[in-house]
Amino acid sequence: MARIVMKFGGTSVANLDRIRAVSAFVRREVDAGHAVAVVVSAMAGETNRLVSLCHEVGDPVPALDARDVEYDAVVASGEQVTAGLLALMMQNLGYRARSWHGWQIPLKTDNAHGKARIRDIDGEVIGTAMDNGEIAIVAGFQGVGDDGRISTLGRGGSDTSAVALAAAVGADRCDIYTDVDGVYTTDPRLTKHARRISKISFEEMLEMASLGAKVLQTRSVELAMAFKVPVRVLSSFDPPDAPGPGTLICDEEDIVEQNIVTTVTPDFNEASVTILAVPDEPGRAAAIFNALADGNINIDMIVQSASREAGFANISFTTKEADLEQAVEVLRNEQPKIGFKALQSDRNVAKVSVIGTGMKSHAGVAATMFRTLAEKGINIQNISTSEIKISVLINADAAEYAVRVLHEAYGLDAPKPTAQN
Numbered sequence: 001m002a003r004i005v006m007k008f009g010g011t012s013v014a015n016l017d018r019i020r021a022v023s024a025f026v027r028r029e030v031d032a033g034h035a036v037a038v039v040v041s042a043m044a045g046e047t048n049r050l051v052s053l054c055h056e057v058g059d060p061v062p063a064l065d066a067r068d069v070e071y072d073a074v075v076a077s078g079e080q081v082t083a084g085l086l087a088l089m090m091q092n093l094g095y096r097a098r099s100w101h102g103w104q105i106p107l108k109t110d111n112a113h114g115k116a117r118i119r120d121i122d123g124e125v126i127g128t129a130m131d132n133g134e135i136a137i138v139a140g141f142q143g144v145g146d147d148g149r150i151s152t153l154g155r156g157g158s159d160t161s162a163v164a165l166a167a168a169v170g171a172d173r174c175d176i177y178t179d180v181d182g183v184y185t186t187d188p189r190l191t192k193h194a195r196r197i198s199k200i201s202f203e204e205m206l207e208m209a210s211l212g213a214k215v216l217q218t219r220s221v222e223l224a225m226a227f228k229v230p231v232r233v234l235s236s237f238d239p240p241d242a243p244g245p246g247t248l249i250c251d252e253e254d255i256v257e258q259n260i261v262t263t264v265t266p267d268f269n270e271a272s273v274t275i276l277a278v279p280d281e282p283g284r285a286a287a288i289f290n291a292l293a294d295g296n297i298n299i300d301m302i303v304q305s306a307s308r309e310a311g312f313a314n315i316s317f318t319t320k321e322a323d324l325e326q327a328v329e330v331l332r333n334e335q336p337k338i339g340f341k342a343l344q345s346d347r348n349v350a351k352v353s354v355i356g357t358g359m360k361s362h363a364g365v366a367a368t369m370f371r372t373l374a375e376k377g378i379n380i381q382n383i384s385t386s387e388i389k390i391s392v393l394i395n396a397d398a399a400e401y402a403v404r405v406l407h408e409a410y411g412l413d414a415p416k417p418t419a420q421n
Contacts, residue, residue, distance in 0.1 A: 002172040007039040007162035011179040012236035014044040024240035035130035039140040039162040042078025068113040072152045079139035097135035107143035109151045116151035123168030156217035163220045167227035181235035182247035185412040186264040193413040201252040212267035260358035261410040267351040271324040277312040277341035295330040301382040350399035353391040372409040
């Protein structure tokens with residue numbers, strides 16, 4: 001008997017018919033003799049509806065006070081409804097099942113209401129219930145803060161709830177059911193040659209998530225990697241009695257043969273900022289990025305270059321498009337202190353990244369990327385790298401084409417041998 005945690009996202013539990021379909025997946029695992037916990041999201045669109053209600057009353061203020069706490073109390077209710085409905089369905093089918101709220105486990109968090117981080121989760125009580133044949137159906141996205149009030153983990157937090165629970169109960173795996181049947185070599189909407197990947201390492205999946213891939217939430221991958229929890233991505237729209245193989249996210253050592261490049265990942269939610277004629281002296285760059293950090297603005301792809309004016313430099317960076325206006329406002333407010341002469345911003349950019357643990361042991365990956373883009377007339381604005389990733393910033397109008405040509409250049413269009421599928 002294995003302990004299994006199953007997680008179903010909003011599209012998988014969008015209505016009663018979908019929840020009924022989910023019950024069939026749960027029945028399959030229970031009937032196979034496994035001890036099962038199920039983590040559920042709110043029904044599709046429900047969290048947005050609850051957030052809108054809060055905004056109609058009045059936006060929560062930035063500082064922690066009673067309004068933030070009540071905001072969490074409202075938006076956490078969506079998952080609680082889903083958990084109760086699925087528990088009722090399983091009971092009606094003759095199974096022992098009960099719903100659990102975050103505070104009942106308990107899943108303990110800090111007091112950063114609306115974006116809380118998990119501090120501890122006790123898996124003993126819920127693990128014992130699972131082993132005794134009870135299906136534990138857990139409301140995702142929520143926990144309990146130090147103040148004893150409901151806290152929420154931020155959007156997409158149900159993935160994090162599921163992996164944290166899997167780690168706490170020592171689950172053999174965590175199955176994430178969504179509306180796609182696995183992780184692909186690139187977005188299938190961009191090329192018909194995109195292929196499902198049978199296995200991908202934690203490190204590769206973490207890079208993909210941080211670059212905007214929507215399959216898994218970044219914090220959930222971080223947890224899975226830290227606690228070595230195998231995660232499978234599966235489709236809840238496959239037949240329950242014949243589910244697809246999905247994609248296994250696991251330790252690099254569990255993958256027999258690594259590709260040099262595993263995925264080509266685009267991010268269309270980027271914007272760039274260029275600060276012109278910054279005095280080229282110690283402390284100026286620190287002042288820029290300290291101000292942005294104080295504004296809680298995440299930045300990436302920093303490039304410093306010489307200015308046309310002697311004694312000055314230009315500094316460019318990227319940020320998420322949603323943060324662009326705030327970043328520009330912060331910098332303009334700091335302009336007298338920093339002493340730069342002008343500021344430019346551009347929303348018409350995209351980041352395209354190639355990711356693969358095989359880069360650690362193979363040369364020429366960057367050369368292939370730059371040569372391919374040059375041959376297709378695609379200009380590179382910025383570059384950033386890690387041990388298993390190379391990202392370039394390019395004009396957004398060329399991004400989809402860049403994805404397709406890079407996908408082909410790294411041999412990802414070619415069908416995999418049957419043994420690898």
